[in-house]
Amino acid sequence: xxxxxxxxxxxxxxxxxxxxxxxxxxxxxxxxxxxxxxxxxxxxxxxxxxxxxxxxxxxxxxxxxxxxxxxxxx
Amino acid sequence: xxxxxxxxxxxxxxxxxxxxxxxxxxxxxxxxxxxxxxxxxxxxxxxxxxxxxxxxxxxxxxxxxxxxxxxxxxxxxxxxxxxxxxxxxxxxxxxxxxxxxxxxxxxxxxxxxxxxxxxxxxxxxxxxxxxxxxxxxxxxxxxxxxxxxxxxxxxxxxxxxxxxxxxxxxxxxxxxxxxxxxxxxxxxxxxxxxxxxxxxxxxxxxxxxxxxxxxxxxxxxxxxxxxxxxxxxxxxxxxxxxxxxxxxxxxxxxxxxxxxxxxxxxxxxxxxxxxxxxxxxxxxxxxxxxxxxxxxxxxxxxxxxxxxxxxxxxxxxxx
Numbered sequence: 046x047x048x049x050x051x052x053x054x055x056x057x058x059x060x061x062x063x064x065x066x067x068x069x070x071x072x073x074x075x076x077x078x079x080x081x082x083x084x085x086x087x088x089x090x091x092x093x094x095x096x097x098x099x100x101x102x103x104x105x106x107x108x109x110x111x112x113x114x115x116x117x118x119x
Numbered sequence: 120x121x122x123x124x125x126x127x128x129x130x131x132x133x134x135x136x137x138x139x140x141x142x143x144x145x146x147x148x149x150x151x152x153x154x155x156x157x158x159x160x161x162x163x164x165x166x167x168x169x170x171x172x173x174x175x176x177x178x179x180x181x182x183x184x185x186x187x188x189x190x191x192x193x194x195x196x197x198x199x200x201x202x203x204x205x206x207x208x209x210x211x212x213x214x215x216x217x218x219x220x221x222x223x224x225x226x227x228x229x230x231x232x233x234x235x236x237x238x239x240x241x242x243x244x245x246x247x248x249x250x251x252x253x254x255x256x257x258x259x260x261x262x263x264x265x266x267x268x269x270x271x272x273x274x275x276x277x278x279x280x281x282x283x284x285x286x287x288x289x290x291x292x293x294x295x296x297x298x299x300x301x302x303x304x305x306x307x308x309x310x311x312x313x314x315x316x317x318x319x320x321x322x323x324x325x326x327x328x329x330x331x332x333x334x335x336x337x338x339x340x341x342x343x344x345x346x347x348x349x350x351x352x353x354x355x356x357x358x359x360x361x362x363x364x365x366x367x368x369x370x371x372x373x374x375x376x377x378x379x380x381x382x383x384x385x386x387x388x389x390x391x392x393x394x395x396x397x398x399x400x401x402x403x404x405x406x407x408x409x410x411x412x413x414x415x416x417x418x419x420x421x422x423x424x425x426x427x428x429x430x431x432x433x434x435x436x437x438x
Binding site: 047063064065066067068069070076077078093094096097098100101109110111113115116117118119 | 273
């Protein structure tokens with residue numbers, strides 16, 4: 046499972062995670078991969094594809110990824 | 120040195136291959152029974168031991184061969200998986216060739232980085248090399264960037280354009296390089312990518328050559344050659360962009376396997392040879408070999424030059 050967590054929600058369960066999460070640009074939210082149950086979360090994705098679609102959606106991408114120009118500096 | 124694959128061989132040749140002192144004599148039956156020396160079954164070819172016995176059964180026998188198999192590959196989920204770490208040994212960063220097998224599993228196209236090194240992790244304006252797929256323009260890009268002034272050394276290959284489409288098979292730019300359009304691959308969906316680089320050359324057109332399944336991608340755009348000085352890079356990643364302040368950044372969604380690094384800009388003939396081994400035969404091209412990340416249940420490299428940490432990527436079996 047992949048969980049969308051606030052920083053506070055992440056801090057509460059961080060010790061239980063075996064993988065570091067992916068943070069958004071202002072580090073207020075993250076997506077954590079965890080195969081057990083997390084009680085407090087904003088949203089749950091059952092597959093990585095769902096998590097990627099959320100992150101890359103036109104609505105959300107600006108919060109999660111730098112633009113190509115910023116990222117690649119070509 | 121293995122025995123020849125054809126022509127004349129003698130019992131003496133076989134004994135010598137097996138490390139037996141000169142002057143020893145024996146019968147073929149005793150040799151095949153393993154009575155004189157233990158037959159190395161890791162050799163690609165060895166006699167089965169059943170009569171009738173013949174010298175030809177010893178063709179290509181290699182007494183010093185080690186067993187080789189490709190049992191694992193590294194699967195990145197495209198969300199939070201990444202492999203990064205410090206360069207502690209002699210990793211070439213100007214003149215080198217990277218050979219790797221990749222399988223793209225993305226449902227929809229997005230940026231993905233394959234092989235990168237940077238000055239400092241998380242600082243986007245440091246010296247760096249990025250080898251990545253730029254989804255918006257459907258381009259495979261090799262980009263050096265000097266941090267001090269932004270000078271670049273780039274070749275960008277539109278996968279769908281001009282002669283590249285025939286080589287890549289990724290013909291629809293809107294769809295991009297995704298699982299439903301992996302382009303030309305092996306039977307398991309893997310593409311062999313090879314980046315043969317000599318950044319000391321004044322022209323990036325000569326200094327960067329990119330190969331897809333052993334074939335040169337002939338058409339590139341945005342070619343820039345303003346940075347052919349050495350860069351200061353001590354940190355690297357396989358599967359994302361380590362210069363971004365977020366981790367991972369432009370993460371791989373798919374599988375990476377058999378990453379080999381050489382300290383020269385290999386020729387097209389050399390690249391074709393490496394591609395010809397495929398993923399399930401040992402890559403025995405050793406000229407200017409530096410190290411490899413074979414992803415055999417570890418992200419450690421063969422020579423111990425890099426200290427990589429795996430955050431979440433999964434070793435899959437029988438890739």
